[in-house]
Amino acid sequence: MLTPSFAGMSDAILVEGLQKRFGSNTALAGVDLTVPEGSVLGLLGPNGAGKTTVVRILTTLLAPDAGRAEVVGIDVLRDPGRVRSVIGLTGQYAAVDEYLTGFENLEMVGRLYRLGRRESRARAGELLERFDLTDAADRPAKTYSGGMRRRLDIAASLIARPRVLFLDEPTTGLDPRSRLAMWEFIADLAGGGTTILLTTQYLEEADRLADRMVVIDRGRVIARGTADELKAQVGGQRLELTVSSAAELTDAARLLEPLAAGDTHADEQTRRLSVPVRGGTDALAEALRLLAGSSVEVLDVGLRRPDLDDVFLTLTGHAAEDGTDDREPAGRTPAETAGSAR
Ligand SMILES: Nc1ncnc2c1ncn2[C@@H]1O[C@H](COP(=O)(O)OP(=O)(O)O)[C@@H](O)[C@H]1O
Numbered sequence: 001m002l003t004p005s006f007a008g009m010s011d012a013i014l015v016e017g018l019q020k021r022f023g024s025n026t027a028l029a030g031v032d033l034t035v036p037e038g039s040v041l042g043l044l045g046p047n048g049a050g051k052t053t054v055v056r057i058l059t060t061l062l063a064p065d066a067g068r069a070e071v072v073g074i075d076v077l078r079d080p081g082r083v084r085s086v087i088g089l090t091g092q093y094a095a096v097d098e099y100l101t102g103f104e105n106l107e108m109v110g111r112l113y114r115l116g117r118r119e120s121r122a123r124a125g126e127l128l129e130r131f132d133l134t135d136a137a138d139r140p141a142k143t144y145s146g147g148m149r150r151r152l153d154i155a156a157s158l159i160a161r162p163r164v165l166f167l168d169e170p171t172t173g174l175d176p177r178s179r180l181a182m183w184e185f186i187a188d189l190a191g192g193g194t195t196i197l198l199t200t201q202y203l204e205e206a207d208r209l210a211d212r213m214v215v216i217d218r219g220r221v222i223a224r225g226t227a228d229e230l231k232a233q234v235g236g237q238r239l240e241l242t243v244s245s246a247a248e249l250t251d252a253a254r255l256l257e258p259l260a261a262g263d264t265h266a267d268e269q270t271r272r273l274s275v276p277v278r279g280g281t282d283a284l285a286e287a288l289r290l291l292a293g294s295s296v297e298v299l300d301v302g303l304r305r306p307d308l309d310d311v312f313l314t315l316t317g318h319a320a321e322d323g324t325d326d327r328e329p330a331g332r333t334p335a336e337t338a339g340s341a342r
């Protein structure tokens with residue numbers, strides 16, 4: 001299936017210089033990325049970064065203003081029909097028919113892919129089983145919980161055995177338990193050799209599932225690499241301390257200034273100060289000495305290795321899960337979640 005124009009023969013996804021504007025709003029300002037066949041790429045970024053725009057272009061739903069995009073060597077602009085035949089897409093919002101049962105939803109998608117009645121029904125049964133939906137197979141989708149809908153939606157995207165799967169924020173809005181279950185399904189698929197491009201705002205999700213990550217912010221790639229490479233980029237350890245009142249944060253930051261090896265970050269809400277330091281435990285001892293004679297009351301202090309949240313904070317100046325947020329609060333009952341998954 002690979003055509004000679006294809007740059008890296010083992011890349012299942014190739015994106016070069018992708019640009020897209022909506023009126024005066026630049027959604028993509030020149031994005032490059034590749035995803036090796038059989039691997040998982042985590043496309044990370046805050047709300048509005050351009051993640052869904054990349055996915056929509058790669059899945060032939062939107063044309064770029066400039067740049068090139070290929071899926072398994074097929075150009076998305078020149079041959080959208082062939083691209084659609086090798087991909088699966090699960091959007092940010094589940095696209096299931098409320099009034100059809102789980103089984104009927106999957107059977108219908110099979111027929112849309114022209115699998116034939118027999119094969120469509122067989123695939124539907126198989127996938128319902130795989131996504132723990134067999135018991136709910138004959139119930140209308142409108143009775144499903146948010147997590148069940150998401151599973152049904154992913155099952156639908158797998159009907160035609162896609163080589164490349166696009167998952168756009170697959171766990172946004174799910175409660176923690178459904179999120180864990182979804183992670184297992186995705187890890188399973190990746191283990192089976194499906195190439196996956198996954199967008200997410202959750203760094204833990206990318207850390208667990210993705211082989212490599214591309215971080216975008218305001219339509220530009222700001223970092224790329226494995227989780228370890230990204231963490232190394234931030235470097236060193238961080239001294240973290242919690243003070244007894246937000247007013248003390250400024251004083252604490254000033255006192256610890258001589259130790260700071262980079263930008264100190266203060267969070268008023270958690271009354272926590274995070275200071276990048278060199279020298280590990282020496283820095284910790286020195287910090288305690290600097291604070292000892294002061295009026296700052298320290299409730300908690302410790303050293304921490306950088307995690308992806310630090311990477312994000314360092315790169316973008318804001319936390320990954322900042323901004324407008326359409327997640328539902330955790331711990332809702334399935335019945336409450338059922339009506340609001342769209
Ligand atoms: N159809 C559209 N019309 C106008 N602006 C859009 C449209 N789709 C996306 N945008 C804008 O493009 C930017 C990137 O959006 P999007 O790709 O949805 O980001 P993300 O998925 O990372 O949250 C945002 O500023 C968004 O408001």
Ligand SMILES: [Mg+2]
Nearest residue numbers: 051052053092
């Ligand atoms: Mg999006």
